[in-house]
Amino acid sequence: MSILIEGKSGTRHLLMGNEAIARGALEAGVHVAAGYPGTPSSEIIESLAKVCGPRNLYVEWSVNEKVAMEVAAAASFAGLRSLCVMKQNGVNVASDFLLHLAGSGTRAGMVIVPCDDPGALSSANEGESRHFARLVEIPLLEPGDFQQAKDMIKWAFALSEQIRNPVMVRSVTRLSHASGNVVFGDLPAVDAEAYFKHDGPALDPLQGVMLSYPVALKHRGQQEKLQQAVSLFEQSPFNTYEGPENPELLVITSSACCLYSTEAIHLLGLEERVGLLKLTTTWPLPPQLMENYLARTDKILVVEEVIRFLENEVKVLAAELAPRIGIKTFFGKKDGLLPTVGELNPDLVAGALARIFKMDYEPVAATYAAQAAEMAAKAPGRDLTFCPGCPHRASFWTIHNVLEMDNRQGFVCGDIGCYSLAMLPSGFSTLKTLHAMGSGAGLASGFGKLKAFGMDQPAVAVSGDSTFFHAVLPALVNAVHQQSDITLIVLDNSGTAMTGFQPHPGRPVDAAGNPAPQIDIASVCEAIGARVRTCDPFDLERTERTLLEMLADTPGVKVLVLKQICALSPEKKAKKMFEMRLDESICLGENCGCNRLCTRIFKCPGLNWDAAAGVARIDEVICAGCGVCASICPAGAISKKEVA
Amino acid sequence: MQQTTLLSDPYNVIITGVGGQGNVMASRVLGNMLSEQGFEVTIGETFGASQRGGSVMSHLRISRQTAWSPQIPKAKAHVVVALEPIEALRVLMVFGNPRTRVLCNTRPIQPVAVICGDAAYPDGTEIRRAIGELTSDARFVDATDAAVRLGNPILGNIMMIGALAAMGGLPIGRADFKVVISRTMDADKVTANLAAYDMGVDMIGAKEQ
Amino acid sequence: MHVFGSNELVEDVLKTDLCVGCGACVNLCPYYKTWRGKTARLFPCDLPRGRCHAYCPKAEVDLDELSRKIWQTTYDGSPLGNHRKIIAARAGEKMLPGAFQAGGTVSALVTVALRNGLIDAVALTDRQGLTPVARLITDWREVVNCAGTKLMAAPTLAAVNEAVGQGRRRLGVVGTACQMTAVAQMRTNPLEEEDFSDPIALAVGLFCNWSLDTRQFQQFLSAKIDLAAIRGMDVPPPPADILVLTTDTGTVEIPLSQIKPIIAQTCFTCPDMTAEFADVSVGMFEGRPGWNTVIVRSDKGAELIEKARGEKYLETEAMPEENIAHLSRAAAEKKARALRMLMRRNLLNNKNGRHAAVRMPTEIVERILKG
Missing domain, CATH: 3.40.50.970 (Thiamin diphosphate (ThDP)-binding fold, Pyr/PP domains)
Incomplete structure (x- = not known):
């Protein structure tokens, strides 16, 4: 049984970000969850699938993200809270439906959780879902730690029901695939009933038809919903500020960068000079809250990953507010202080702060760095490869x-x-x-x-x-x-x-x-x-x-x-199909016509090249016993015996 | 008497190795052993595509106060647990400092570049010397071979947890391990894991005497 | 003879369309493969010298050196190469008629060699569909299955390499001039291996003017007829100027002018019409259907002919001087044409470290070109 439902309210657990998100959905009383697997998002649906029985929950791995979002939307239309999960690429796939859904609106709370992968640690791109929230005009939330990852899901469901539209809660690899301590809340009762009411007045959001038509009317209504969301954002308990009343520099950040920024300020001992505004309601930005903090200083650093999103939004707002808050100096990506490619970390943020404050930030002593680099240079790199037996x-x-x-x-x-x-x-x-x-x-x-x-x-x-x-x-x-x-x-x-x-x-x-x-x-x-x-x-x-x-x-x-x-x-179950043997007396190593076909070309990690002995060897610990190398060795030095 | 406080707050541990060595599991077990005692634990992990034969790292931040960044800042590792020797060197280059302590499994896993002959794997004594020079305290154990003797090479990671506990510096002990492993593992696997943990403790203990 | 490695073979032969697909580099190692008439290297191999390069009839073939090693005499560029005599021959009464093409001399010689244990296996060329494939045969009764010209370059020598790899040392092989050149190189221990022993007990050469690119020929024919129905093919002697296909439903004639564009380009660099490094070379007898022209080159070849005649597998006659002169003229013309092509492509006797396809003394080059 899973800790996600055994854990009592008020208890504290070490959870992966994705597990925290799953627990948040359970605390919100989710009844349908759908997604398509993709790192770093997969554990959310997996965790929910493990508890679907006791929690009266329908969970599916859909055929793709668009269908997953449609499945989740159907539940919402029928009055059940639903969660839709995908990695960022999936938002691209689902976006056609999402655009229409944002126009038609939803009924029971529907939360979309895309997990982005800044730095493309396990992706073929580092695209971002934040831009989609703005593109399709739905509220965007970005938790800044593990507790928030859980709590904001619950909050997002309530928000979705208030505005009758889907809400996006965006996670990133360093939250989803990191772990931290989370205090549990209550789990609600599991009863639920689904019914799709469609014969009321056509435009009635709870009784009519679910359409994005008539477009002008629905689009206007959608924008009014966003304004509603903004006023809720102004009061959100999840936006926090740490630092002096009037800091020399205001750092505005969101998501995993909240943790990096906190650490960077600590590394440089700037707690008394820098204010840190950790935003979790990142689109649309709440203007009054922003005015309050922007007014406190003249210098602002925006810390976010990959391309500018928050920085641009803050700048637009600051321009609009300029008559009241004055002209600001901005630091961030536009000036090249922070990279627009790859993920951030505490050192990159500390480096940016150090440059603004004209401080030295040399985390590693030069002599140690040189010595370590010289030694590490002897360690050959580890290129990715298929697993043994793949x-x-x-x-x-x-x-x-x-x-x-x-x-x-x-x-x-x-x-x-x-x-x-x-x-x-x-x-x-x-x-x-x-x-x-x-x-x-x-x-x-x-x-x-x-x-x-x-x-x-x-x-x-x-x-x-x-x-x-x-x-x-x-x-x-x-x-x-x-x-x-x-x-x-x-x-x-x-x-x-x-x-x-x-x-x-x-x-x-x-x-x-x-x-x-x-x-x-x-x-x-x-x-x-x-x-x-x-x-x-x-x-x-x-x-x-x-x-x-x-x-x-x-x-x-x-x-x-x-x-x-x-x-x-x-x-x-890690069982080997074959016991592999390599006869060193037959292996010709570099001298055979094959010129080490097995290790030089085929290079399964289960094979090693013993340069001293001039023969190939099988690494018993790593070999998965697939038997393929026996078919490849032209000398017949490798044999396989079926494992009983 | 088990230590109950941290030598530094946050206390930073890196567990490194190669995809498939049980790195993630080791970091979860260690994290849970500390979380059980009320510490705020943050673990940052790199897995996914990098699990396929690549270098894998888990960063553990242990604190009495708060959650810290899932990525340890440069040069701030207090302890590096390496399931594979050259991974220790790679980690020290970025996260090490002269006071860093290292616990290193001596069993190499050849990178593809070595298997195919494009690069050479450094000599074992050279690696020991390098790690020794870069750190204040370096321990080397042959956990993989011991785990093979125990019946499953994957238990090497648990052995390293036992050895880490025996090295001192972290407020963890056998009781914490037993609680965590009993909760997270099927009952039939608990005995083997406890045996692996004890073997790890002995590896360090034997060296001390 | 300059022997390089696999990388040079790829650069100098495979990538320049010089490869004829003879199979000499196939089955020596896992890297060279033949498929539908094309030879491919699967992966780079960085060994500096290899048998693949040493055997290749299109890479650094030193005809003078080869002649000295095989015939113990210099290469003189004579049109028909080193030989003892030229005779006319056809299958004798012991050979079942109809199972072979033209005179049946090749089938007869191979049959006799196998029956008498002069060889214990022979590498021949079979067809799989329309594609020529190498076939190693140990039973003399199967020889006739491989009879008949294929017209396309064939990877026959892949079967030789495979047999040598299996430890066979009394091999026969039947092939075209380029293949006989490769076989000669195989026999001369080019890598100077200590435990070398000549695996070839009999080399039977086939006269050859050109061969067709297998894939282009198939594509060409597939537009005209059902490939599965083809039973045989032949180019009758001039002045016919046609290609004749025997099919299930009769014969189909194709003008040679249509075929010429799909001749393998490498064949225009080949100076050898009569397989000068074989023990015995066999071709058609122009003007006398059902008979072959046979050039007897080695003692071994001469002995085999005698044996075959004695056992009534072969019938021989003297060859009219007039025919020999005609053959010689044709061979000389091919030589001169090939040298001109080699020079145009900068592939003859290259210097300053550049690789050549063919090497021979410059006075011989001049002699051939003078005609």
């Missing part, structure tokens, strides 16, 4: 080799998942494009139509099993209908592996672990008219032959499903 290594080995053998400068359009790593040497640098979910198949669909312009390079796309359902399907349907010439390879490792094995429509279970209808990828592809083959990627020989034949086959849409369970899957 089916993707075998899959990309074959895909790479087949494209070389095919000899027409074919290429692979990549997609989002662990297999994105195939853009690196560990995946034999096989991916030549990498964009959004489903973009691999979409790009291939386009490339596959360029034969008329003399392009005869084979266009191959890869997709994970979860990605297939998320966004590849429409691209594949497009390719079939447009008679494009593409080969799609579905790397089916039986789960959403990168984010922690969340189920998807191709799995026989749902988010709560209950049996669910399983949609077969191969059958779907056949049904839309693709030619489909299925292989086990660990069977290198058969996979290679099959893919070679598919590429040489007549043009059209071909799908190869490479099915092999992820090495880390809980279903595998």
Whole structure:
């Protein structure tokens, strides 16, 4: 059982930010939660899924973020509080619906939690959801610590119900994937009843129809709701100020930067000179509250991550208020004091403060830094690689080799998942494009139509099993209908592996672990008219032959499903399929014609190169026993024995 | 008698290693052992894509007063627990200072660059010497091999928690560990984890005498 | 002979379209593969010297050195290469008629060599669909399955390398001039390995003017006929000037002018029409259908011919001087054409560290060009 519902009101627990958000939703009496997995957001839905029974909660991993948001909105329309969770990229996907939803309004509280990833620690971009809140005109909240991560969710639900519109509570990696102590509040009763009232007066927000039409009327109403939100923001208990009454410098910040800023002020001992305004209601900004603090000083530093958002909003407000508060000097990103790329940390903020106050900030003594750098230079870097026993290594080995053998400068359009790593040497640098979910198949669909312009390079796309359902399907349907010439390879490792094995429509279970209808990828592809083959990627020989034949086959849409369970899957329970042995007397090392194929090229972390002995070795601790290297060694030095 | 106060507030611990070594779990266990006693604990973690063979770090901030930044400022680490030797060097370069203490597992995990022959893994004694020179107190234990003897290499991380407790400096003991592990683990795994913890304690204890 | 490594092979041969796809670099290591007529290298290999480069008939082939090693004599650029005699031959009464193309001499020689244990396996060229593939055969009854010209460059030598890797040392091989050049290089221990032993017991060469690019030929034909229905193909001697395809439903004739654009470009750099480094070379007998021209080059070749004739697998006759002269003229013209192409592409006798495709003494170059 989970601490999230066992923990009593008033007790204190060490929670991950995502768990705090989940607890906040439980304390708010959420009844429907939907999302699509994506780091750093996934643990919110996972935590809720664990307690869905006792909390009378419906939780789903939706096929994609847009559907997740629609599922959550339906609950709101029917009178149930609902939560919708995604990583930032998902907001892009859901934004079409979100724009209309913001126009139609909601009924029971609906909170959208996007988790951004400044610095792209586990993303292919560092886009931000804050801008979407402004774009679709819904209130934006940004908790600044772990307690707030919980408490503001509850507050957001109440706000959503007051204005009858969705509220965005934005988290970031350093909150979602960090942990801190959180004091629990009460859990409400679990009873709930759903009913969608739609036959009242058409424009009645609680009894009429849910439409963004008539647009002018609804849009005006939406903006009035925002004004309502602003007046609530003025009184919000979550916006706090620390520091002297009239500081030399006012730091305005939000989100994880609240923690960085506090620490930076402490590092420089500036507590008596700097005021820190920690904003949690960041759009629209509450003007009276801002006026109160802006009036206290002439110098303002805005601390936020990635591109300017808060800084611009504050500047616009300060310009409007200038007749009353005077002209201010602003520091932040515009002047280059803080970077517009990557995440912040206490040192970067301290560095900015030090420059404003003309202080020295040298956290590491120069001699120590030089000595440490010299020694650390000897530590080789750790490039990302597929895990030992990962089916993707075998899959990309074959895909790479087949494209070389095919000899027409074919290429692979990549997609989002662990297999994105195939853009690196560990995946034999096989991916030549990498964009959004489903973009691999979409790009291939386009490339596959360029034969008329003399392009005869084979266009191959890869997709994970979860990605297939998320966004590849429409691209594949497009390719079939447009008679494009593409080969799609579905790397089916039986789960959403990168984010922690969340189920998807191709799995026989749902988010709560209950049996669910399983949609077969191969059958779907056949049904839309693709030619489909299925292989086990660990069977290198058969996979290679099959893919070679598919590429040489007549043009059209071909799908190869490479099915092999992820090495880390809980279903595998870390059990080795094979006991691997390397016979050093057979291994020819650098002297064989292969020139260390196993470690120089295939380079599974389970293999080591013993330079002194001039032989490859198997690292028993790391080897996952997939058996693939036995098929690769040309000397036959590696053998495998099935584990009983 | 178990220590009950912090040598410094906040007290900063970094647990570093390679994806898959159980780094995150170790930081959670340690964090919970301290949180149980009423400390304000903040843990910052890097995982996700970086779990796939990359360097992984957890930053623990331990305080009597408040939550601190989930990223420790440069040069402010009090203790570095390294599940892999060269990761200790990497962390010290940014977060170390001459007073930093290090607990280091000696079992190397070859980076891809070493496996494929583009780079060499530094010699073990050289790493020891470097870590020793950069810190005030460096301890080296062979936790992975001991854990393999215990039946599962992943228990190396728990062994390191035991060794860390035995090193002193943090207000943690076996009772705290037992409480946390009993709450977070299935009952059948508690015994093995306690054994690993005790082995870790012994590794440091044996060296002291 | 300059031997470099895999990287030079890729730069000098694969990337310059000099690769004919003979298979000499395939199956030596895991890096070179052949598929549908093309040879590809899968991954870079940084070894400075390799058999892949040493065997390649398009990279640093020193004809004088090779001639000294194989024939113990200098390369003189004569049109038909080193030989003892030229005869006419066709399959004898022991060979079942109809199973082979033209005179059946090659099938007969290979059959006899296998039956008598002169070789214990032979690398031949088979077809998979329309694509020529290497086939290692140990049973003489299967030889005729591989009979018939493929017209396309074939990776036959991949089967030689595979067999050598398996430890075989009494191998036969049948192939075109470029393949015989590669085989000759294989036999001369170019990497000076200590435990080297010549694995080739019999090399049967095929006369060759050019071969077709496999993929372009397939594409060309697929627009005209059902590829699956093709049973055989032949280019009858001049003045026919056509390509004849035998299909399930009859024969299809294609003018050679249509075929010329899909000749592999590398063939225009080849100075060897009659497989000068084989034990025995076999081609058609212009003007006498059902017979072959046979150039007997080595003692081993001569002995095999005698044995085959004695066992009635082969029937021989003297070759008219007039035909020999005609063949010689054609071969000389090919040599001169190839040298001009090599020089135009800057691939002959390169100096200052630049790699050549072919090397030979400059006086020989002049002699060939004078005609």
